[in-house]
Amino acid sequence: MRLPRRAPRSSASPLTPVISRRQLLKFGSLGVAGAASSTLVGKVAAAAEQHVHRVAGAAGVATDDHSGHFGNISVGDVDLSRFDPMDYLKDFDPGKVSTTADGKTLREYDITAVDVEIEVAPGVKFAAWAYNGKVPGPTLRATEGDLIRIRFTNAGSHPHTMHFHGFHTAGMDGVFELVGRGETFTYEFIAEPFGLHLYHCHTPPLKRHIHKGLYGVFLIDPPGGRPPANEMVMVMNAFDTNFDAENEIYAVNTVAHHYMKHPIQVKQNELVRVYLVNITEFDFLNSFHTHATFFNEYRTGTKLEPDNFTDTIILGQGERSILEFTYKFPGDYMFHAHISEFAELGWSGMFRVTP
16 A cells, blocks of 8 residues: 655755665665765665565575565664664663652653664664664653653754653643753653653654654553553654655664564463554554454553454554454464555564464
8 A cells, every 4th residue: 555645855956866765675686776885875775785685584594585575674683782672672661769748659760862873774874863862762651640750851963852642731741842952851740641652852843853763652551550461662663764755764663674583572372562652754654463363452542441453553643552462373473564665664573472
């Protein structure tokens, strides 16, 4: 399914070669990227040529076998010492916890915005703006009714803010109180309502500040919590690496194809809970599809009864859902965007189910 998108920026010079994401893979396979290797576009295309190969099976072993669903995925790993998508998957930050004089749970966080280079596919670097140096930023976790206090420092090169989805006063909305370079602003509000939310920079131009990487997950548990489960966070994001207002790299948790090469371990019949957020820019919709099982969907997670029982959902920009499912049989099972182009360009992964 092709989706409507914004037209490429009109400011591009007619003399400037613009390589689309489709051409990127095509050029890589044809090996012509070297002719443009002195340009950023050339570097990206060269990286694609170098790393887009055929691999066989979930083990990620390179091969010349040109068959099956495992063609056209990146080979090798990004620098996992700087950001490991497997660690991010289950890294919930409860903050520094204490109790206020009136008995409330106080959770304090220190968040700093910085300019940082990240690796979105092996050899493909992206100049990002990031909360605490990572894209996505830390997953902040609280319980409904907690008092949240966030000391936000801007160490980046542009003004930034933090806008939290949920309830708060106008002065805590992260829209008008731009935080300049070297400045600090403290956000304080009660965590409500319970559900799966997000936070992101709200400085104009908003599209640029979000696409550069200033976003993260804000999870508020209901009082009493949810049933025990194998929990994980998945943020659907994408990256425009050649500045043509279209994305060349798609991913869940930033690194293209990472969970194809490193399947996520789950147990047969165990309850799996995915906190799924769509923060993809430039494309109006993104999707999630599981193989060999169906899931209960809790839209925005603001109630405890499921809204849907399916194996495919579509989320608009900023939408999120909690998904709960089990696998009946051991084996390797794909999950991916059901927009095939996104899956081919990085948004696909595997669950490895063991007895």
